[in-house]
Amino acid sequence: MKKIYIAGPDVFEADSVEIGKRYVQICAEYGYEGMYPLDNIVDFEQDKQKIANDIFLANIDLIKKADVVIANLNAFRGKEADSGTVWECGYAYGLGKPVYGYMDCAVPYLQQFDESEKRLVDGLNVDTSGRMIEDFDYPINLMISCSALKIVEGGFEDVVKTLKENNFL
Known part of the structure; x- marks a missing residue:
């Protein structure tokens, strides 16, 4: 069974565990194994930086085990995608793994x-900072x-459907 690493800032939502369960269930419905970062077992009774490093290493391990990465690339805390998600995409790409993204728009x-946020100069x-x-x-x-x-306009399930339609088995 092909494995999908589920990347995105959804892990920061109040209902992050439920979101992950829903995404993993969607994967299963299409014949894939979903791997969500919060599935990792991390000891939260230790130094904060040790916790961070354990999360980092556990997510790297999941990406290595994955056959594909699906990333939520919606804007997060600004106009750009979550920096952690972007890093995961780059890491997966560097490993030669296919990366798919999705965006609401x-x-x-x-x-x-x-x-009001842009202007023409030469x-x-x-942007308003001149960048x-x-x-x-x-x-x-x-x-x-x-x-x-591919970056799909839509949601997580839309990308999983795209994989299935393209016979990514």
């Missing part, structure tokens, strides 16, 4: 800025967009 990144779109805004018609930074096999 996959319009080009530039279109995600309101007119023919380039910049260039990527304009490659991808919904997220080019490094993630180019490393993902």
